[in-house]
Structures are given as C-alpha cells and as structure tokens.
Amino acid sequence: xxxxxxxxxxxxxxxxxxxxxxxxxxxxxxxxAMGWFRQAPGKERDFVAAIRWSGDRTYYADSVKGxxxxxxxxxxxxxxxxxxxxxxxxxxxxxxAAGLKFVATTGNEYLYWGQGTQVTVSS
Numbered sequence: 001x002x003x004x005x006x007x008x009x010x011x012x013x014x015x016x017x018x019x020x021x022x023x024x025x026x027x028x029x030x031x032x033a034m035g036w037f038r039q040a041p042g043k044e045r046d047f048v049a050a051i052r053w054s055g056d057r058t059y060y061a062d063s064v065k066g067x068x069x070x071x072x073x074x075x076x077x078x079x080x081x082x083x084x085x086x087x088x089x090x091x092x093x094x095x096x097a098a099g100l101k102f103v104a105t106t107g108n109e110y111l112y113w114g115q116g117t118q119v120t121v122s123s
Contacts, residue, residue, distance in 0.1 A: 002026045002098050002112040009094060009117030012086055016121070020081040022096030022114055030054075030074040033102040035110060036081045038092035038119075047105040048094070049081060059103040064090075086121045093118050 008020040022034070035050040049070040050059045058070050069082040079096055094117050097110035104110060 002029065002032065004096050004098060004112055004114035006094065006096050006114045006117040009119045011120045011122065014086060014088055014121055014123050016086050017082070017084045018086065018119060020083065020094055020096075020117060020119070022079045022081075024077040024079070024098065026077075029077040029098075032098040032100065032111075033104060034070075034072060034079040035097045035099065035104060036070060036079075037095045037097060037107060038090075039095070039116075040089075040092040043092075045095070045107055046092075047107075050103050050105065051079065052102040057102065059105070061105075083119070086119075088121045088123045091119060091121050 003025040006022050036048040037045050038048050039045040047061050051070045055072045067085045072079040096114045098112040099110035101109050
C-alpha cells in the first residue's frame with residue numbers, strides 16, 4: 001500500500017512557475033514508476049509526465065514537453081513536477097500516481113493516487 005499526498009499548487013500568472021511535490025508513504029516507493037496527471041473542469045483526466053522507478057527515464061505529454069520536468073528523490077519518497085512557462089490552459093487539478101509500468105500514460109495503469117492539488121494560471 002502506498003499513500004500519496006500532493007502539495008505546491010496555487011495561483012500563478014501566465015509565464016510563471018510552480019513546483020509540485022508528491023510525498024509517498026511506505027518503504028517501497030522506489031519500486032514504483034510515478035506519473036502526474038491533470039484534470040480541468042469538465043474535461044477528462046490527462047497524462048502529463050512519468051518517471052521510471054530509478055529516475056533515469058522520463059516521458060512527457062506533447063503539451064508540456066520542454067516546459068515541465070518530472071524528477072524524484074527516492075531517499076525522501078518524493079516525486080516532483082517543475083512547471084515553467086505556465087499557460088492558462090495548464091489550469092487543472094494535478095494528481096500524482098504510482099504504478100508498476102513505465103511508460104504508463106493511462107490512468108488505469110496506475111495503482112495508487114493522491115488527492116490532487118489545484119493549479120490555476122491567470123492570463
């Protein structure tokens with residue numbers, strides 16, 4: 001069992017940056033691939049980024065490539081999402097998830113989910 005808690009969301013102007021964190025409980029965090037997803041109001045949940053258990057490989061949705069960076073610190077049981085050059089269309093609730101497959105880009109490939117953190121980008 002893995003419990004995930006996101007933090008770091010907030011309100012930012014377009015062009016700004018935010019860094020999301022996802023803290024995991026349990027001693028098996030390093031066994032899991034981690035992903036970030038987002039869901040805007042009235043829309044489906046979309047894949048954002050994923051990172052392999054070891055941190056040596058990452059994968060991004062085209063919409064965030066070059067602007068977002070996913071990373072992890074297995075010693076601290078934490079995964080991060082650095083978001084730069086934010087756009088109003090990045091506004092959404094952001095979720096982290098843990099799973100056993102890399103690369104997994106659909107929600108049903110992940111086993112555990114956090115409660116989400118709101119990111120709002122104003123124009």
